[in-house]
Amino acid sequence: MDKNKSRLVALERKQKYGQDYAETFYPVAKMTTFRTILAVAAMQDWYVFQMDVTNAFLHGDLYEDVYMKLPQGYTGIGSRIKLNDDDDCVVPQKVVCKLKKSMYGLKQAPRQWFAKLLETLFRFSYNRSKSDYSLFTKTNGQEITLILLYVDDLMICSTNQTEIATLKEMLSKSFHMKYLGELSYFLGLEVFRSSSGFFVSQRKYALDLLNEHQMVDVKPVQLPMESNLKLTTDKGELLPSPTPYQRLLGRLIYMSITRPNISFIVQPLSQFMHQPMSVHMQAAKRLLRYIAGTVNQGILLASTSAATLTAYCDSDWTGCPISRRSTSDYCIFLGKSPVSWKAKKQSVVARSSAEYRAMALTSCEVTWLTYLLKDLGLSSLPPAVLKCDNQVALYCC
Structure with missing residues (x-):
């Protein structure tokens, strides 16, 4: 245990959709985006830091009318009414709180926090990536600064250390920020940087x-x-x-x-x-x-990698003995760095096209990675290489 924390939290189970909340959204970055950014940062020798927002959900503004019972220890305010001409008495009334700001426990709290941060970053001339809505970029000539958001944890990458200091100062004026220094421990992932690149592991998580x-x-x-x-x-x-x-x-x-x-x-x-x-x-x-x-x-995200995408895919034909469906597998490298992989059961029973379906799934991921790398400043990539060991699937292409 790091510290004891007491906090007033709303009971979200009492909320009703359409009355006191509507849309919900959590700003959660994809882990593929995280690995890709670190791979590019190792190749380009970027500065990588991390920050944390203290009590992030308390910064959001509410659009809906949300009422909450009084916390324990508070009593309702009574009103004095007159019963007859000679006497009056105090009749207790039920009193509730009307929330003016977001708080922990509300279903819309993550959405409101993200909206507040979005407004702030737009004011600082940052653009939101269309490949991953939790990624924000800012370019100034050859310089680029990235912000990757995972709820209230921020990973900041930049080619200019002065820009990071400026960003820290601007964010501190709008929120209560905690500066955590160079990236070393992010969401349970241990990150170690050396001349070879970034080594990312989950050793402590595995031991636990x-x-x-x-x-x-x-x-x-x-x-x-x-x-x-x-x-x-x-x-x-x-x-x-x-x-x-x-x-x-x-x-x-x-x-x-x-x-x-x-x-x-x-x-x-x-x-x-x-x-x-x-x-x-x-x-x-x-x-x-x-x-x-x-x-x-x-995994090692190497600093000597080339900016080329190489994808390997495979499939085990009718591998599931229950549904007789095949499993598509792929692993995609950015140079020498593995950035994306997946094993997923196919949605239909494939009689002869299981390998081709695996290639189609891999192609979708490669296309998305290409757009993501363009947002990271790698716009002149060579054509990606897709490797498969099935000749029939290759001839179908």
């Missing part, structure tokens, strides 16, 4: 996960899953409660942000969260044994 399941000193395995393993719903015994399995898989999904080598096994394991069996938990525990032996692994 192993400690939670008492698997720190287990004998590690060499592979994250058994060969030719097919998970189904008709083997093993039903777990008494799905909550431990759901919690474990949620943390493994987050760990795949820096571990592309576990994405393929996490994808089928996450399909059984509603009704996990004992064999599914055994496969998840085996994955933890693999993580125990590779706890220091991460």
Whole structure:
């Protein structure tokens, strides 16, 4: 525990859609955007810092009329009425608070905070990226400054350190900011910078996960899953409660942000969260044994990379024994740096075009990355290279 914190929070479950809230929105940046920015920053030798907004949701302005009960310890104000000509008495009335500003607990609080920050950044001549609405850019000739927002955490990159100091001063005038120095720990990701580039890992996160399941000193395995393993719903015994399995898989999904080598096994394991069996938990525990032996692994976003996109894609034809659907997999590199990867089950049963569907999915991601890199100042990219090992799919292109 870092510190104790007391805060008045509204009960969002009492809110009704259309009455005291409408649209909701969380400013959450994509992790692919985060990795791509760090890869470009390593290549271009940018300055990278981070800042945090203290009590971010309290800065928003409310558009709706929101009423809240008095907090504990406050009493209602009574009104004096006259019962007859000789006497009067105090009759207590129910008193509520009408909120003038946003606060924690309201469904629209993240949206209002983002609107306030958006107004401030527009006033400072920043533009919002159309590739990722949590990314803001400002260019001045050859100089560029980027702001990546994840709720109330800001990652700031720039070619000019003076521009970062100016931005810090301007933001501090509008919000209560906390300057955290050079980027080192962002959303549970440990970032270490050297002459080779940025090394991003989740070592502490992995150790906490192993400690939670008492698997720190287990004998590690060499592979994250058994060969030719097919998970189904008709083997093993039903777990008494799905909550431990759901919690474990949620943390493994987050760990795949820096571990592309576990994405393929996490994808089928996450399909059984509603009704996990004992064999599914055994496969998840085996994955933890693999993580125990590779706890220091991460990704290196190299500083010597070239500004070229290279994508690798593959598919396991009818890999799911339940639905007979295939799984599309891809991994995209910016030079030597891995920036995007995914393992996803296809939406339909493919009789002969599973590899082609994987190429189509990869092409969509490459197209999006191209637009994102243009916002980062890399507008003259060479054509991206898409690699696939299936000749039929290649001839279909």
